[in-house]
Structures are given as C-alpha cells and as structure tokens.
Amino acid sequence: MILVLGGTGKTGRKIAERLNKRGQAFRIGSRSATPSFDWEDSDTWADAIDGVDTVYITFQPDLAVPGAKEKIEKFTSQAVKSGVKKMVLLSGKGETEAERCEKIVMHSGVDWTIVRASWFNQNFSESFLLDPILAGHVALPKGDAPIPFVDTDDIADVVVEALLDDKHVGQTYELTGPRQLTFEQVTQEISHVVDREIVYQPITMDTYEEMLRQFHLPEDYVWLIMYLFEEVLVEKNAVVTQDVEKVLGRKARDFSEYAKETAESGIWNPVISEVGV
C-alpha cells in the first residue's frame, strides 16, 4: 500500500494515475481524502499511514516554510513506527531549508529516495503564474534568470519508478527540463502557441513584493514567493541535469511540448463574460 500525499495536486495526481494504471494499491493523503490527512493537524496522520508500506511525501505549502522541519520530523518518526519501509520525498532544487528536511528522511532508518525538482512548467497553468498569463501581462522580477523548468509528467514518472523499484533507494535525483528559459522567453513561447499578445514586464523584487501585498495575499504566502525568487532563481540552480534521462531512459520533456499541449487544453484561454445578450 502506497500513501500519496498531495495525491490530487500537481505531481500527486499524476502519480496516482500512474499507480492506478499499473494496478498498484495506493491511498491519497489530503484534506479532502478519506481518511483525511492534514499537515496542520497531526491527529489525522495515524489513520492515513495505517497499513502503509511506502509514502510519497509532498509537503504543503513548501519545505522551506517555518515549522516544516518539525512536521517532517514528527511525520517520518510516526510513519516508521507505524511500519512504513520506504519514503520518496519531493524537494525543491536549491532550497537550503528543504535540504534540512531531506536529511530527516535520509536518517529516518528506512529506505528513501529524494527527488529535488526545479521550478515546474505547470506553475504557468496550475499555480500562481496562471493569472498573469490569462491577463496577458506577466510582471515578474529576475527576468534574466535562466530557469531549467521541469515538467510534472517527468517528476511523476521518476517518482513512480522510485516508489516501485528498489534500485533507486538511497539516491538523490535533481530533476530539470532539457533547457533553460527566462520568464521573457516563457512568455514569448506561450504567447506564440495561444496566438495572443502576452507582454513580459521586468520589475524589481521590491515592486513585486508590493504588488503581492496589493492583492491582499497572506503574509506567509508573500514571504514564500519572495523566498523562492531570491533563493532558487540563482545561477547555481540554473544547471540542466540529466537525471530524468538517467532514471527513465528517455529525454526530459521540453517546455514547448508542454506549452503546445496546454494551449490545446484551453486552460490559457481568457474567460470572456457574456453581458446581457
């Protein structure tokens, strides 16, 4: 029995689909699942890990947030006591705080694999970068930072291998896409596939922070977004790795393939409201 935490989210959903196709028994761990699993309420954890051998751990909202390390410590220790034999942790490439959580999993005493991912392509279709694309105006800092965006299809394929095949035990994989792109290049690619003008506007970190506050986003969220821009979008994290190919024996998915498929799905079509016809 595999517990897929965040099993309806960007990576977890695809992992659950793949496990289902392979006829593998699994259970989704999330607040809306039955039994419910909530990172904010440790009383919900026991039922979710009962009878589970292997866990895919995605933490909410991010392993970098204050308190994440303590929760990972508590969860892993409870999981091991409950009989879990293997853990696969989704981590963020270049996040120092996340590396502390990786160490907890590595020293948990059971089999482990760490999957450190670069920024996801799907941030532009299932997360905080979707709204700017729909608005046709992408105002972001770090415009010249090269980012090796990775696709959640590749993450899911790698995680499933790690969950099911013991040859990945004790490995740390760094997953990136096959090339680096800046926010300006991403904006141009999406604009091209949707055949609609989408403008990229470079702004400073201070202006971005101010902008997030103007949208009345919670302070924790503003802190996290600023942390991710400052900590992750730096030169050392821009390196393209070959780990997707190493694990899967095929090339990592290119951003253009993702962009084409997402454009065809209609997710990037702005909703035009019909007024009094």
Ligand SMILES: NC(=O)c1ccc[n+]([C@@H]2O[C@H](COP(=O)([O-])OP(=O)(O)OC[C@H]3O[C@@H](n4cnc5c(N)ncnc54)[C@H](OP(=O)(O)O)[C@@H]3O)[C@@H](O)[C@H]2O)c1
């Ligand atoms: N986005 C990126 O570019 C990126 C890059 C590297 C690493 N990561 C890491 O990826 C992880 C997130 O993974 P993801 O993107 O696959 O997930 P996601 O799409 O952000 O997460 C949504 C899932 O988490 C569940 N969830 C939300 N709050 C929860 C809570 N309090 N307790 C339990 N479950 C909760 C949701 O279900 P319910 O609503 O039913 O609870 C849903 O299944 C983060 O740790 C992040 O650091 C992200």
